[in-house]
Amino acid sequence: MDPSGIFSTSYARDSALVRTRAQWLALALFGAALLLYPWLASPRLVAVANLMLVTSIVVVGLQITTGYAGQINLGQAAFMGVGAYGASVVEVKFGLPFWVAVPVGGVLAALAGWAFGLTAARIKGFYLALTTIAAQFLFVFVVLNLPSSWLGGVNGFSLQPARLGSLVFDSDRALYHLFLFSTAVMVFGAFGILRSRHGRAFVAVRDDDVAAGMMGIDVPGTKARAFVLGAFYAGIGGALWAYQIRFVSVDQFTLFNSIWFIAMMIVGGLGSIVGALIGTVLIRIVQEGITTLGPDLIEFIPTLSSDIVFASMNVFLGLVITGFLLLEPKGLMHRWNIFKATYRLWPFPH
Amino acid sequence: MIIEFFNYALNGALLGLLYSLVAMGFVVIYRASKVFNMAVGEMLVVGAFLVWWAVQSRGMHPAVGIGVALAISVLIGLAIERLLFRRLIGESVFSMIMVTIGLLILMRGLVLLIWGPQERQFPAIIPLAPLILGDLIVPRSLAAGGIIAVVCAAGLHWFFNRSRAGLAMSAVAEDHQIALAMGISVRRSIAFAWALGGVLSVITSMVYLSGKSLTFLSSEIGFAALPVALLAGLESIGGLLLAGIIVGVVQGLTAAYIDPLIGGNAAAVVPYVFMLVVLIVRPTGMFGWKRIERV
Numbered sequence: 342m343d344p345s346g347i348f349s350t351s352y353a354r355d356s357a358l359v360r361t362r363a364q365w366l367a368l369a370l371f372g373a374a375l376l377l378y379p380w381l382a383s384p385r386l387v388a389v390a391n392l393m394l395v396t397s398i399v400v401v402g403l404q405i406t407t408g409y410a411g412q413i414n415l416g417q418a419a420f421m422g423v424g425a426y427g428a429s430v431v432e433v434k435f436g437l438p439f440w441v442a443v444p445v446g447g448v449l450a451a452l453a454g455w456a457f458g459l460t461a462a463r464i465k466g467f468y469l470a471l472t473t474i475a476a477q478f479l480f481v482f483v484v485l486n487l488p489s490s491w492l493g494g495v496n497g498f499s500l501q502p503a504r505l506g507s508l509v510f511d512s513d514r515a516l517y518h519l520f521l522f523s524t525a526v527m528v529f530g531a532f533g534i535l536r537s538r539h540g541r542a543f544v545a546v547r548d549d550d551v552a553a554g555m556m557g558i559d560v561p562g563t564k565a566r567a568f569v570l571g572a573f574y575a576g577i578g579g580a581l582w583a584y585q586i587r588f589v590s591v592d593q594f595t596l597f598n599s600i601w602f603i604a605m606m607i608v609g610g611l612g613s614i615v616g617a618l619i620g621t622v623l624i625r626i627v628q629e630g631i632t633t634l635g636p637d638l639i640e641f642i643p644t645l646s647s648d649i650v651f652a653s654m655n656v657f658l659g660l661v662i663t664g665f666l667l668l669e670p671k672g673l674m675h676r677w678n679i680f681k682a683t684y685r686l687w688p689f690p691h
Numbered sequence: 692m693i694i695e696f697f698n699y700a701l702n703g704a705l706l707g708l709l710y711s712l713v714a715m716g717f718v719v720i721y722r723a724s725k726v727f728n729m730a731v732g733e734m735l736v737v738g739a740f741l742v743w744w745a746v747q748s749r750g751m752h753p754a755v756g757i758g759v760a761l762a763i764s765v766l767i768g769l770a771i772e773r774l775l776f777r778r779l780i781g782e783s784v785f786s787m788i789m790v791t792i793g794l795l796i797l798m799r800g801l802v803l804l805i806w807g808p809q810e811r812q813f814p815a816i817i818p819l820a821p822l823i824l825g826d827l828i829v830p831r832s833l834a835a836g837g838i839i840a841v842v843c844a845a846g847l848h849w850f851f852n853r854s855r856a857g858l859a860m861s862a863v864a865e866d867h868q869i870a871l872a873m874g875i876s877v878r879r880s881i882a883f884a885w886a887l888g889g890v891l892s893v894i895t896s897m898v899y900l901s902g903k904s905l906t907f908l909s910s911e912i913g914f915a916a917l918p919v920a921l922l923a924g925l926e927s928i929g930g931l932l933l934a935g936i937i938v939g940v941v942q943g944l945t946a947a948y949i950d951p952l953i954g955g956n957a958a959a960v961v962p963y964v965f966m967l968v969v970l971i972v973r974p975t976g977m978f979g980w981k982r983i984e985r986v
Contacts, residue, residue: 407785411785413784413785413788415792459971460967460970460971463970463971463974464970464971464974465974466784467727467784467788467925468921468925468970468974468975468976470727470788471917471921472966472967472970474914474917475963475964475966475967478914478959478960478963479960479963479964482956482957482959482960485956486953486956486957549986551984551985551986552986555986597796600792600796603789603792607789611785649804651803652800652803652804653800653804654800655796655797655799655800655803656797656800656801656804657800658793658796658797658800659793659794659795659796659797659798659799659800660793660797661793662789662790662792662793662796663775663790663793663794663797666779666786666789666790666793667775667778667779667790670782670786
């Protein structure tokens with residue numbers, strides 16, 4: 342809902358993402374803060390921010406598949422893994438630069454997503470959720486069982502830092518602006534897709550696929566497209582991740598990671614791109630908090646063993662998922678939207 | 692050669708029946724509440740730790756200890772219904788499935804906090820010496836598991852398809868709102884489902900872990916049993932036995948004949964590939980209900 346006195350006089354204005362001058366100003370300030378961030382924060386915090394940027398690309402992809410098109414995907418980490426491995430192979434075996442390797446990783450992940458999108462065309466609900474778990478197991482199996490000269494097997498794979506001309510992206514501070522730019526492009530792209538015909542088809546299929554089919558929407562095609570897009574985002578995120586960590590192995594892309602991504606989406610709110618970003622940032626902050634505080638806590642209470650970090654991560658993740666679904670199933674963005682509507686209408690109740 | 696083949700096939704089939712016993716945990720809860728319980732593996736581990744705690748740690752007589760474990764397990768099942776699923780009646784598939792995944796992770800964390808990650812020796816409730824039938828060698832726990840699986844399947848099949856209470860629960864599995872309109876208590880049905888799930892998890896854990904070591908990672912069998920439940924179709928209890936035997940035999944023969952050829956662990960992934968193929972051809976599994984959808 343727009344504030345009082347703002348009227349759209351053309352279709353372009355009506356579908357605009359940024360609607361008021363105050364919003365332009367806020368966006369500009371936020372962008373400037375993001376650009377200046379690496380000079381203001383410590384190297385550790387820059388590394389955390391990089392991780393958040395990469396993760397938010399993956400979660401935005403999940404938001405497209407699950408939040409908008411309603412296709413449950415428990416295998417997002419596997420698609421991310423396909424992107425990471427794809428980019429590493431292109432870089433290490435063929436020696437291509439990173440600006441080729443990253444899109445190739447995305448396209449390979451999109452192909453994997455397409456294969457599972459085809460099953461989604463016939464299967465739905467529980468059965469679909471479970472076949473995407475199969476994607477997770479198949480990914481691990483394939484990587485571990487191909488000859489280790491291809492994908493590194495159990496030992497994983499090391500990469501060279503990304504290069505662009507004379508620029509070498511070998512530190513978190515150097516990578517930050519590259520990641521920020523990529524995330525901005527991907528997020529803007531997601532907004533664009535979701536405002537288009539395809540985005541409306543996603544929402545129609547999510548709300549009722551039988552009714553959507555009767556209105557002339559190509560339901561199997563739409564489901565397949567949702568998976569392809571979501572997996573493409575995961576692949577790009579995975580490829581960038583590979584360049585940040587400069588090491589890939591299968592245990593970075595487990596079912597557990599997929600569940601974390603879903604938790605991030607639930608916390609932010611299903612069906613909201615901004616929600617995906619907010620959820621990612623909040624959950625990552627808590628994860629960092631637990632990992633940093635864990636060892637201190639063990640020193641403080643010596644009866645706790647060193648597994649307390651892993652155990653409390655589990656308890657936290659379980660509580661977040663069940664708590665949000667029971668108490669605030671629409672996520673934090675829903676709360677924020679209610680608040681925004683209230684202050685725009687104040688002092689009137691509605 | 693041929694004896695060896697039969698030995699692999701028979702052991703595979705019995706392992707498959709153990710999977711179908713685990714998968715019964717999925718189907719029983721689904722048939723009475725329309726909730727697909729992803730936390731079956733974790734419930735099994737909790738049941739196993741309860742038996743271990745009562746029999747091994749507290750030193751109770753096995754019969755008493757198992758009784759205590761069953762009682763606590765039922766209480767946990769009822770608590771899960773009261774705290775989580777009572778509020779979710781009529782919610783979307785996504786919420787239901789994600790809450791059970793949240794429950795899975797939560798239970799794993801709590802098991803780690805309470806009992807820690809150490810390996811524990813699970814009491815040998817079923818004797819360890821293998822059964823020898825002519826040339827065939829069968830572990831006694833698997834043989835007992837096969838018999839228990841068949842008995843449980845027969846009993847539950849009768850309950851859900853013939854008895855009045857079971858048919859009322861089947862109505863809940865079809866549609867919460869319509870069941871409510873017919874005067875069926877959805878709450879009581881879901882509570883019963885989770886209590887039954889608790890009982891099954893204790894029984895299964897004794898068959899699966901008898902005499903083996905127990906850690907929080909024993910829950911992996913929950914995911915290994917997934918293909919069995921999907922292959923049978925989520926609504927069919929009798930079909931689980933057939934699906935379990937198919938998956939078990941395929942897996943057993945893959946482990947015996949294909950794994951040495953490729954030098955990898957294909958047996959772990961074959962059930963999933965098999966399941967994907969079946970689901971693409973028949974999306975509701977072999978014996979699942981075909982739902983007719985209206986706008």
